[in-house]
Amino acid sequence: MSFAEDTKLAAALAEAAGRIALAVRASGLVEGRSLGDAGDKAANAFLMPALRQHRPDDGILSEESEDSAERLSHDRVWIVDPVDGTREFAEGRSDWAVHVGLSIDGEARVGAVALPDLGIVLSSDPAEARATGKTGKMVVSRSRAPALAEDVAQKVGLELVGMGSAGAKAMAVVRGEADAYLHSGGQYEWDNCAPVAVAQAHGLHCSRIDGSALRYNRAEALSPDLLICRRELAEPLLGAIASAQARV
DSSP, rough: HHHEEEHHHHHHHHHHHHHHHHHHHHHHHOOOOHHHHHHHHHHHHHHEEEEEEETSSEEETTTSOOOOOOGGGSEEEEEEEEEEHHHHTTOSSOOOEEEEEEETEEEEEEEEEEEEEEEEEEESSTTTTOOOOOOOOEESSSSSTTTHHHHHHHTTTTTTEEEEOOOHHHHHHHSSSSEEEEEEEOOHHHHHHHHHHHHHHHEEEETTTTTTOOOOOOOEEEEEOEEEEOOOHHHHHHHHHHHHHTTT
């Protein structure tokens, strides 16, 4: 399959799964945490068979499906989060997302992130335009911001802004609403595979917070930390992170 075909599929799947989740919420028949679970499961119930139909020879890793070591035998593995930010989704907020990513040989190569409440789908198509102006902002988790974020932000002169899902935060950088996204509190591969694929395609720096490469389709799906930022900020941010950690 070509890069363009995979990207088109990822975007179509993310957009459709987002519409399904919105319909679940709009029904008004489920509330609270149960609404988050229902949206997750409904979107996943669509994504899994759709991927198997369109890419039957690829592996799949989804937050909402039982994992299998079988995926480790594949070079191409779709990594999906049907509703990233279930809390925000259930609260009726807009900062949640649908992630459809494709890891090829352990790298996030293709991805689409839907922001359904905003009617937006961003993908790894490099032709998509994005804003380029500096904002002076760094997005972090609104509920569990990493402890080093305040120190790092102060060192590089950025204002911290709390936001919901990982996908929403990453896309804020892609869309030019923030200059950086820092996370150090622990994630899984489905939290950042698609966002990283999109961000990289749009020319942003993506790495672990020690500067090392992000790797996917590993036996243990934990993905502990993440930095997505404008390329010119990568060196000062990584330096500030290393300095802050050295004092701990």
